[in-house]
Structure formats: structure tokens, C-alpha cells
Amino acid sequence: MTSELPMNAAGLRCRAAASQSIRRHTSAALPCLALACLFAIFSWHVAAAETANQIGAPARATALANDTRDVVLLTNGDTLYGSLELIDPTSGVRWRHPSATELIEFVSDQVSEVRFGYRPQPQNESTNSCSVRLSNQDEIEGKLLSIDAERVTLETWYAGKLEIPRKFVQAISPKPVERPPVFEGPTGLDGWTMGLVQTVANAGQWSYKNGAFYATQSASIARDLKLPDVASIQFDLNWKGMLYIAVALYTDYMQPINLQTKETGPDFGGFYSLQLNSYTVNLLPVSKQEPLRYLGQTSVPALNQKNKVHVEIRANKAKRMIALLVDGVLVKQWIDTDDFVGKGTGVRFVHQGQGSVKLSNIRVNEWDGQFDEKPSAAPESKTDMGRLQNGDKVAGDLQRVQDGKATFLLPEGSTLDIPLNRVKVLQMAGHKMERPPDNTSTVRATFRRGGSLTFRLEKWDQQEVVGSHASLGKLVLNPAAFERVQFYPIARPKPTASVVPRVPPVPLVIPRNRVFVPGAGPGRVIVRGEHLAIDGGVVIP
Amino acid sequence: MDTNQGVQWEHPAAKNMIQFQPTGIASIKFENARRVDAETKPTSWFRFGNGDEVFGSLKSLDAEKLRLETWFGGDLEAPRDALQSITLFPKGFAILYEGPSGPDGWIMTQGPKGWRYKDGAFVANSVGILGRNLGLSGSCSLEFDLSWSGHFSLSFILFTDAVDRFDYSVSSYMFHMAPGYVNLQRVQTGTGVMSLGHQAQIPDMLKKNKVHVEIRANRDDATIALVIDGTPVSQWKDHAGFVAKGQGVVFSTQMDGSTVRISRMRVAQWNGVIEPRPVPPEPVPEDLVYLANKDKVSGELRGIREGKLEFAIPQTALAIPIERVTQIFMKQSASEAQARKPWELRFDVAGGGSVSFQLDKWGGEQIAGTSRNFGKMAVNLASIRQIQFQSQPMKETDELDAPNIDIWDLDD
Numbered sequence A: 001m002t003s004e005l006p007m008n009a010a011g012l013r014c015r016a017a018a019s020q021s022i023r024r025h026t027s028a029a030l031p032c033l034a035l036a037c038l039f040a041i042f043s044w045h046v047a048a049a050e051t052a053n054q055i056g057a058p059a060r061a062t063a064l065a066n067d068t069r070d071v072v073l074l075t076n077g078d079t080l081y082g083s084l085e086l087i088d089p090t091s092g093v094r095w096r097h098p099s100a101t102e103l104i105e106f107v108s109d110q111v112s113e114v115r116f117g118y119r120p121q122p123q124n125e126s127t128n129s130c131s132v133r134l135s136n137q138d139e140i141e142g143k144l145l146s147i148d149a150e151r152v153t154l155e156t157w158y159a160g161k162l163e164i165p166r167k168f169v170q171a172i173s174p175k176p177v178e179r180p181p182v183f184e185g186p187t188g189l190d191g192w193t194m195g196l197v198q199t200v201a202n203a204g205q206w207s208y209k210n211g212a213f214y215a216t217q218s219a220s221i222a223r224d225l226k227l228p229d230v231a232s233i234q235f236d237l238n239w240k241g242m243l244y245i246a247v248a249l250y251t252d253y254m255q256p257i258n259l260q261t262k263e264t265g266p267d268f269g270g271f272y273s274l275q276l277n278s279y280t281v282n283l284l285p286v287s288k289q290e291p292l293r294y295l296g297q298t299s300v301p302a303l304n305q306k307n308k309v310h311v312e313i314r315a316n317k318a319k320r321m322i323a324l325l326v327d328g329v330l331v332k333q334w335i336d337t338d339d340f341v342g343k344g345t346g347v348r349f350v351h352q353g354q355g356s357v358k359l360s361n362i363r364v365n366e367w368d369g370q371f372d373e374k375p376s377a378a379p380e381s382k383t384d385m386g387r388l389q390n391g392d393k394v395a396g397d398l399q400r401v402q403d404g405k406a407t408f409l410l411p412e413g414s415t416l417d418i419p420l421n422r423v424k425v426l427q428m429a430g431h432k433m434e435r436p437p438d439n440t441s442t443v444r445a446t447f448r449r450g451g452s453l454t455f456r457l458e459k460w461d462q463q464e465v466v467g468s469h470a471s472l473g474k475l476v477l478n479p480a481a482f483e484r485v486q487f488y489p490i491a492r493p494k495p496t497a498s499v500v501p502r503v504p505p506v507p508l509v510i511p512r513n514r515v516f517v518p519g520a521g522p523g524r525v526i527v528r529g530e531h532l533a534i535d536g537g538v539v540i541p
Numbered sequence B: 001m002d003t004n005q006g007v008q009w010e011h012p013a014a015k016n017m018i019q020f021q022p023t024g025i026a027s028i029k030f031e032n033a034r035r036v037d038a039e040t041k042p043t044s045w046f047r048f049g050n051g052d053e054v055f056g057s058l059k060s061l062d063a064e065k066l067r068l069e070t071w072f073g074g075d076l077e078a079p080r081d082a083l084q085s086i087t088l089f090p091k092g093f094a095i096l097y098e099g100p101s102g103p104d105g106w107i108m109t110q111g112p113k114g115w116r117y118k119d120g121a122f123v124a125n126s127v128g129i130l131g132r133n134l135g136l137s138g139s140c141s142l143e144f145d146l147s148w149s150g151h152f153s154l155s156f157i158l159f160t161d162a163v164d165r166f167d168y169s170v171s172s173y174m175f176h177m178a179p180g181y182v183n184l185q186r187v188q189t190g191t192g193v194m195s196l197g198h199q200a201q202i203p204d205m206l207k208k209n210k211v212h213v214e215i216r217a218n219r220d221d222a223t224i225a226l227v228i229d230g231t232p233v234s235q236w237k238d239h240a241g242f243v244a245k246g247q248g249v250v251f252s253t254q255m256d257g258s259t260v261r262i263s264r265m266r267v268a269q270w271n272g273v274i275e276p277r278p279v280p281p282e283p284v285p286e287d288l289v290y291l292a293n294k295d296k297v298s299g300e301l302r303g304i305r306e307g308k309l310e311f312a313i314p315q316t317a318l319a320i321p322i323e324r325v326t327q328i329f330m331k332q333s334a335s336e337a338q339a340r341k342p343w344e345l346r347f348d349v350a351g352g353g354s355v356s357f358q359l360d361k362w363g364g365e366q367i368a369g370t371s372r373n374f375g376k377m378a379v380n381l382a383s384i385r386q387i388q389f390q391s392q393p394m395k396e397t398d399e400l401d402a403p404n405i406d407i408w409d410l411d412d
Helices: A007-027 A030-050 A301-305 B203-207
Strands: A070-074 A079-088 A092-096 A104-106 A111-115 A129-134 A139-147 A151-156 A160-165 A169-174 A183-185 A193-195 A207-209 A212-215 A219-224 A230-240 A244-251 A271-277 A280-286 A297-299 A308-316 A321-326 A329-335 A346-351 A356-366 A384-388 A393-402 A405-409 A415-419 A423-427 A443-447 A452-461 A465-469 A473-477 A482-487 A506-508 A524-528 A531-535 B007-009 B018-020 B027-029 B044-048 B053-061 B065-070 B074-079 B083-088 B094-099 B107-110 B116-118 B121-124 B128-133 B139-149 B154-160 B172-178 B181-188 B192-195 B210-218 B223-228 B231-237 B248-253 B259-270 B287-291 B296-305 B308-312 B317-321 B325-329 B344-349 B354-363 B366-371 B375-380 B384-388
Touching: A092 A111, A129 A151, A139 A160, A139 A169, A139 A443, A212 A219, A230 A244, A244 A308, A271 A308, A271 A321, A280 A321, A280 A329, A346 A356, A384 A405, A393 A415, A452 A473, B044 B065, B053 B074, B053 B083, B053 B354, B121 B128, B139 B154, B154 B210, B181 B223, B181 B231, B248 B259, B287 B308, B296 B317, B354 B375
Parallel strands: none
Antiparallel strands: A070 A079, A070 A111, A079 A092, A079 A452, A092 A104, A111 A482, A129 A139, A129 A169, A139 A151, A139 A393, A151 A160, A169 A423, A183 A356, A193 A219, A207 A212, A212 A356, A219 A346, A230 A308, A230 A356, A244 A271, A244 A346, A271 A280, A280 A297, A308 A321, A321 A329, A384 A393, A384 A423, A393 A405, A405 A415, A443 A452, A443 A482, A452 A465, A465 A473, A524 A531, B007 B018, B027 B384, B044 B053, B044 B083, B053 B065, B053 B296, B065 B074, B083 B325, B094 B259, B107 B128, B116 B121, B121 B259, B128 B248, B139 B210, B139 B259, B154 B172, B154 B248, B172 B181, B181 B192, B210 B223, B223 B231, B287 B296, B287 B325, B296 B308, B308 B317, B344 B354, B344 B384, B354 B366, B366 B375
């Protein structure tokens, strides 16, 4: 038994346990299983809640580089591939389908969303790149030019210069300089080493087709991907049947290792074996002469309920840390209390052969070592807050950001300049923040690189997107920046506490000599100086 | 549908008629197709080399021609060398249900993620009950495609009268299936629950996300057999006799999170004696006849007339009463696949059967065309369940990688 796939042993035990559970249930106690399932789900929610503040890239359906097809989703659940020609709120959605002799025109209110196929994105090489979260939860990315008392100014490749009223900004998260991916593929079998899985009778090989590797029998494939010391390794994993796959990280050996006989087998340098099956994940350091150690197992409901996940592995050699994110959610972070055993920079994928597996969108990047953090809600905070990469916090008045530095006026009156590359997030004082009026938005457009914008759409074609945003004003956007557009009404997330609308009192001037009837409306009457101000939707007869 | 203009499609979300070219269409499904009432039950199942399948009654067979009577196309003639096999049902054969083609007639009790009908299938993402009185009586077979994501637990309950719930107090036979295994329980009112035999393993399910399930219940023998993807998995015998008397079926999902999908369901009533064998993968070198006593004879089938099968074996000629014959496989010669024409469509009809023909005219109440096997023919539009544009035999178009359905199928 190859126990780079020892999931074999552990996984089968797991399956046997599950099968026994079902057997018991089927003999008498049906509700028990339902209860067990509920418990499993509840446990997962607890786990998810614990890690909710540490997230990776949002889970998104990543289009393969060779799949440029768009897809339109209709409100009745129908879908149609093709390509978007035009969205015009008055005339509808114009759609091209290769099998239709003419353009198809859909009525606007019958379309729920359009998802876009692959479009290349420009490399973000700016040192001032950041993500700006607005008070309405829109999130936009760009090069931060400046922040002053009135506005935040961004330079973007998809919309030119954007000036955002500061009162609508909730938080700004500087982004690390994005370096070209260390590896992006697969584009074929060249450069990969096929390994022979000797412990099973029906071993096969991985095959390549349309940007993906497929294995329908036990198979191993490896490559020196030049993993950085602090790395992010991502891929899409699809499977049929039971999932049993082992991913060897930081390996210098391209053939699969039989963990049962590793001491007497060929020499190899140490590596970490990340083992995923339909129930659990586990990580074990593997060295030629050291006994096997499991660093800890955890269950991943997504692997039990789905047939397709996006996997991201983040590793930090210096911290002896490896983390696993499934569909953007951190499910487990392992710290090796011994030395980091990985001796190479290669990766090996070994499929156990219980079903079929598809690997695609493999991407290796340098990682900045930081887990993304959602800005926490602080609606009552009176000061701006800077949270730094090293965990320190600075509270004060963020006066400006200029020339790569954030300047805080501290409570005692002094100023503090902080290099932007040391900042994790700049959070604006909650009591200064306002939510833009949002009764005119017609669409929510989601960026390929994360984040979204809600705005009133005027036109969307293959050249440009034109609309108006409550905070940003008139917009002309490059459509290649977006992976999907959803049409209102859509199920919108409830606003977090930090974005509860704080509509300032609207002063309503009433001549003093007029009679005012306070009982006629739901609002309160507040006398301020020379004028009456109405707080609430008072109707004055 | 027109050979010049393509397929014109009306959609509530589209402002104008959409015109599709036939080469880009895989299939069209029709909801609520209904079978044409016929006076007599078909007694034979004819399968042809090009994938056509027809239920009807055999009138005669000679060296040149097969003559049969069908409920959907009247009397038909086909060249003998196009015929692949005949399965005979002496007491008749009836399709009790084919679908689903809509939620009507089904009882669904569940939460929001329980069973729902969509595009020719029932799909569940959570705990739920799906039931219907299908009029099961006598011996019958139930078959369906089952696809899933992740780990599922599905019970299918046969011969029950409690079609709106999972009920251990109402007589039935209950299958409990999960990836890789299945077991069967007998439930008897007043007596309780008893497992029939051991759990059966289905290792192939661990490699797949989709199987074709077929259950054959023989009331006379009190046996129930399970066939997965054409391979027998197990046969259970109830030594207490066939205790369940209900007429309904229930599908009960018992896990949250994973997706289960049931499609291409067919329930047929049969005489309990015949268990149709699949067409042999290799062409048979001689005509092959299976008899009711399980004997089989190879030789030359000269013809069928006046209730007798005239069969020549090297030693002698036989005249076998047709009621003693269960299945006939015709000698197949290697033949070149004929090029498919763009408007050669395959029609699956309600009540069983699948015929391909070159479209001549679509209009009024029927569709007319020219079949390679039957020549000119017409089919009632209301009886068509599905049209396949690739004209492949009985193959369902893969819908599973639609972006909003979380079941993945290998691209190839």
C-alpha cells in the first residue's frame, strides 16, 4: 500500500465507520442519522465561525484559460452559454450563441446574471496597490494615490482615476506587490514526471486535456515548481467517486514514495504529504529515516458534499507552517514543532485510484505570509485605526496617505508616519462614516480579482461598461475586469454593524411663524438654533 | 422545426423567436408527454442495429422482413437484417411510468433544499421525501439514473401505500443505498423490520458519480434483484413470500449537503418470468434463441409465423411454439456505420421506444419522416418525450456541468 496515500488506511477506516453508521441507522433508527448530519453541519458552522476572520481568496468559479465562453443565467434557472453582446437596461440583454442564427434578445428583468469566461488580467506591479472597502460593502482595487480629509484617490487599470469621498470609505487594505506567478498551468505534460504507483495493481497515468490533468486510476505526477519559501499553491480539484489524493509539498523526488517501506526504498529528501479524502485532511512530515508523524486531522464537509473545490495551500518555511484553504475558507493550519522537513521545491500529486480526478488551474505564487482579514465592524469608533503587519495597532486621526506613507495624528498631538507596506489595514472611524444612498443600483458586478461594485448600469458591451455609482459618480469601466454581473433584485447580504446607515439629520427650514403639527408624522422634532431639523421621515401637512 | 430554418424556440425571457441550427442542438425534452392509448398491450420488444427500440406485437418474420404492430406508428415493416433482437412477453408488457416530466402526481415533503423537479429530473440537496402511487402490481421493474455529489444516503421504498412519508409501520420493501453498498429490508405491518440477506457491495460506485439502477421484483418468486449499470449486484428472496401489497414508490434522502439526482425513471410491469438479457457486446455469429426453460439454441431462424418459430440447427429443423421463446438475438454481420444526416433525429416516445428518422415535416399534430428501418412514418407529437439530434441510441445528454448544478461529470 502506498502510503503517500496512507489515506488509504485512514480513509477506509473512516468510510467503514460511516458505512457502519448508515447500517445501524437503516436497521432501526432513521432519525439518528439525520441528527448526526445536523450535528456535523453545526460543527462545521462553528469551525467556520472560528476562522471567519481569516479567509483566503474568495471562492470563485475560475474559468479555465481556454474557456472564454460567457453564460447567461435566467431568473427561472435556465442557463445558456455564448457571448454577451450588450446589456442595455431599456432594451434588454443581447446574446450571441454559436448555434443560433441571430442574436438572442432577453428581456432585462428575466435575466438574473451573466458570468464571463476567461479574460486575461494585467499584472499588478504597483507598490501602492490596495483594496478599498466602501461603507456599502463594495470593494475596489487599485493603486492608492492619496488619502486626505475629503477623499481617497485610486488609479485603476479598469476605470482610470477614481475619487471616493472619504465618508463612504470603511477600510483600506494595502496589497502586497503582485509578482508574476512562479507557475501557472498545466499547459501539457512537458516538464512533469509521471510516477509509477507500484503498490496497486491497476496503476495508470495522468493525462492532459484542455488545461487539466485527469487520472482515472492510481497515478502520480510531479514537477519541480520552484516553490518559494513562503508560498501559495492553488488548484481546482474535481472528482468522481471517492476522493483520495495526496499532495507532496517541498519534495525533491519526483516518484511516489511508499510510506510503508520508505526506509528501505530509494533515497529521497523530506517533504510534507497533504492528504485529502472524501472525509478528512491530514498532514504528515515525511523523512527517509524518521518515523511518520501526523500533524493533525480535520474533517472538511466540502469534500464530503461536493465534487469540486478550489484548494489553496499556504506555506511558510521559516514558521514551519502549512495551511489549507478549501473554497476560500481556512480549514486547518499546521505548525510543525520540529524542523521543516521539506528539502526540495517540487510538488507531486498522487491519486489513489478509487475514482477519477481532474486537476486544473494550478498556480504557485509567492505569499506575503499574511492571511487576509475582514475589516472588523466598529460603528461607534471615534478614531481611525491602523493595524500593522506585526500585529501592532495605531489609533488616531488618519490625516493623509501620500508617497507610500500613512500619517496619523495621535491623541497627544504628535504625528506618526507609517510606511504603507507595513500596514495591514487602515480602518476609518465609524462615527465619520456614511452609507451612500443606494436606491438606484441596478447591478452588482464582481471583479475577477475579488471585490464588487453596485451601481446603476447604463450600458455593458464588449468595449466598456457605463454606469453611475452612488459614491463614485459616473463610471466607465473595462468589462474585462469583471467575472460576473448580477441584476437586482438579488439576495443581498445583511449590512454589518459598521455599515448601518447613519443618515445625518437633514435640516428642513421652517419659518418660525408657521404652525407645525408634530403629531402628523413619525419623526421627532428637534429645535436647533434658528431652524427646525427633522430626524426621520416626517410628513408635514 | 424545419429543415430549412432550423429549430425555432420560444422562450419567455426572449423577445423574439430563437432560431437554432440543428448541428448545435443535443436534445429537446418535452414535459408531460403522454402515450397514445392502445387496445392491446405490446407483447414484444424489438431492438435494431441502429439503436431503435420499439415495443409492439410481432406479426411475422421471414428471411426478408419483420412485420409488427406498434401503438404509436401502426403497422410497420422493417428489413430483417436491421433487427438485432426480440424479447417476448407472453402476458404482455406495460410501461406504468416514464419520466419525470414534471412534478405533477408526485408528493414532495421536505424543506427548501429537499426534492424539487428540474429539467426532467428530481434533485435533492437535503433531507426529503418524494413519493407517488405508480400502480405497482404483480411483477415489475423500476429503473432510473442516479447521480450524486459527495456522500449520500438514499432509501427507495417499493410497494408501499405510504407515499408521503418514511414509515416503518407500513408494509414495503426498502432499499438503503450509499456510495459503495446497498441493503434491502422487508417491512411488514404488525411484524416489523427485517433485513433480507447481507449488505451488497457495489465497489464501482466508489469510482463514479452516476449509475443506472434497475430493480426487478418478481412477485411470484418473492425475489427482488438489483442491477447496477447492467451488472447484477444481488438478488434477495423473501422466504415469507412477497408481503408488501402497496402500489407506491418513495425516495427518501437522509443527508444534508450532498446532491442526489434521479432521472430517466421507468417503471414497467412484466410477467415475472422474463429477465431480458442485454444485447451481447459482440455480434452473435448465428441466430440465438433463449427458451422459457432457460435453454438456448444457436442456428438459423428461418421465420416466425402462425405462432411458431422455424429454426434450423445443423442436425434438423425445429418448430418452436412462440410462447416457449423468451428472447431472440439475430446473427449480426459486420456492417459499416452509415453517415448520419443533419436532420436524422431520434425520438423517444412515451410508453417506451426510441426511433430515429430523417425529418420530413413537423406540423399539426404529428411529425413525419423517413426511417432507415421502417421507411415513411409519422409519430404523434404529444407522445414524444425527447428528441435527440445526435441520433445516438438512448443516450441522455449530459446536463451535469451546468454552472448551477454542483455535480461534476468528466468532460469526456
